[in-house]
Amino acid sequence: MAEELSGRVAVVTGGAAGLGRATVERLLEDGARVVVADLDRDAGEALVDELGADVRFRHTDVANAEQVRDLIGFAVKKFGGLHLMVNNAGISGAMHTSFLDEDFADFERVLSVNLLGVMTGTREAARQMTAGGGSIVNISSIGGVQAGPGVLAYRASKAAVLHFTKCVAMDLAEYGIRVNCIAPGGIPTRLLTSATGTVEGADGDMMAERIRAHIAATQPLKRLGTPQDVAEAVVYLGGDRSLHITGTVLTIDGGTTAGVKPMRPEQATAPAS
Template sequence: MAGRLDGKVAVITGAASGIGLGTVELFVAEGCRVVAADIQDEKGRALEQRFGQAVRYARCDVTDEAQIAAAMALAKSEFGGLDILFNNAGISDGMRQIVEIEAERWDWIYSVLVRGPALGMKHAVPLMLERGGGAIINTASIAGMQAGWGPIAYSSAKAAVLHMSKVAAAQLSPQKIRVNAICPGLIATSIFGASMGLPREVADQMAARVAEMGGTVQPIPKAGLPSDIAEAALYLASDAGAFVSGTHIVVDGGITVGSRHAWDPNATSPFAMMLGLDQTPQQGS
């Protein structure tokens, strides 16, 4: 069923690649006009050429409030208003331990992952109120829910995004602006390589490696793709999610359901190891 976002206008940050790009593609296919906000100018301009009148590119470093405000203003000047904000721009801090991370890097992570979405909401809300309401979606992460899925600064920032989304929903839902978050699992994007300081081209190649191997580490035996997160964003942005606010959707292939032995019959339970029990699968008689 197409046309689920007919007449809607969205701003998507981090829109030129990965989850953002997948969401631009789906939203446009569903009738939405999109301001694609990013710092990758060449890819952003390519989006305008690809989608014509449906997409406008805005250079937007989400650590710069003026650029955030300009991206929101572009939605109104080009498309007449704003209905949807997807705060998706993201970075990571490598796998630093708490004793290794520099104060400046900690501040940078929080500036992008927490302050950026907060300022995005700040500047989106007045435009949404002019349209009678709207939907805000923030990209969190399974790393914000449990230890072990990301480095410490990134993980704690994503936990802050989850709680910020809930508090913002409490403030804004009575004004018909819904706020929710998405917690992706292992998704094939360039963020893994970028967090290691690799050049963008190399990081993009690593995304293909994640896509190749991703289905082996979770109960659902397929790689997580940007399109999987885009579908969740579409649900939260559309009328289908009209009764949903102040919560989050986990899109992770089931990777957080439990330890590997919970879903892989060939994995040994730690309790069995402790008790010295043989868990070798038995052949049927």
């Protein structure tokens, strides 16, 4: 297959690790030039050293509108334009064993990064795309699609990203700007461990492993998802194969949000007498 994104410029926030890094690597493979935005300066600069001349790093806190504006200006100055914006940066926040223990101490930071960062990134990218169109891909989570306990600020922020994506897709369609959303689930990244590690008196790694085991047990497809699965979807939504797609949410979760497969009759046990 020809390089689908050859000659195009992309920005990936939270691009130094996890889903973001996989996306950066896949975009480069497909011919794009990429600006990586991240708070982790060391990881971002190391990534640039590793991946070569078609990638640049910009230290960026997406919760800061001025820094996001500077990021987009940097990409345009370095590579001459902007065709694809991937709003991937996100944080989990603290996990409490009960909602009654929730103190909302991290609410503002979680919403500032996960929601305002996406909104600001979308706005600044769209301002550069009005003349020639483009694609904006917002990374949400199945935590924003499907209800569940724990990390409620995170879940609320990701649900808001879904609705924002659909609303702004309607607004920007007249400029030929497509805005879509990816909602991953069941993909091993540092985000889950960062949340479970905040539980006081608990082994965060053990809790994360139990959550992953639960996901694996209830996921219809038994194949473990990878960051590369998300990266492939970004390439699709960023290229010309998706020119008639906007305002959609693509779940990449092995079928988790479709529902739990019902038990076969022969698997059911007779009730105790």
